Every structure is written in structure tokens, then in C-alpha cells.
Amino acid sequence: MVIQNRVKELRARFNYSQSDLAGLAGVTRQTIAALEKGDYVPSLLLGLAICKAVNLPMEEVFWLDDDKEETK
Template identity: 70%
Template sequence: MINNKVKELRARFDLSQEKLANRVGVTRQTIAALEKGDYIPSLLLGLKICKEFELKMEDVFWLEEEK
């Protein structure tokens, strides 16, 4: 499973789901699903999100070890 810090980063950067979605070219529902862990982003979307926050991929997304 892929985990992410998108929700906390949005709060830190004072971005709504809608604003982030517009900046990276997806719907608000996609961002909401991503934050809840119901959606695994494409590599392109992941890179766009990281670029918005000026962070490396591993600072935003990480793979949780399967049990």
C-alpha cells in the first residue's frame, strides 16, 4: 500500500483540495480519494504533487510494507 502526506502538506501550504486539484490537473474527488488511501496516483500525478510542494517523492509518498 502507498501512504502519503498530501493532507498535512496541503494544510501546511494552506491549499484546499480544490486548489491543489486545479494546480495538478485532477478533480477534487481525486485528491480526496488519494488522501484517504483509496486512490493510488500515477507517477505523473505524484511528480506534479511533489513539484507543488517542492519536495522529493519519498518525502510525500512511501510504500508501506505488506504484512
């Protein structure tokens, strides 16, 4: 199982830069970049902060992909 997300798509929709979203979520720009590439699994608190920033429920931003296996 792998956690998938729509962070990059939603960030673009809201016209947020990675730095903008990072500031709203209380993390670094590098964390947002890693999250968008699928290299970082967010904590529940970070996931909730991102959902709050884009005003969407968790299941519309993050989901489990049962068909993919983590490669790391």
C-alpha cells in the same frame, strides 16, 4: 504493500484547499480527496505534479508501507 502519503498534511501546511491542489496537479478535487483517504493510488505523473506543487521530493510525500496489505 500499500502506498502511503502525506498529501493532506502538506496541503494544510501550504494552505491549499483540495480544489487548489487539484488545479495545480490537473485532476479533480475528488481525486485529491480519494488520495488523501488512501482510496486512490496516484499515477507517477500525478505524484510528480503533487511533489512539484509542494516543492518536495517524492520520498517525502509518498512511500511504500511493507507492513500493510491492500484490502481492495
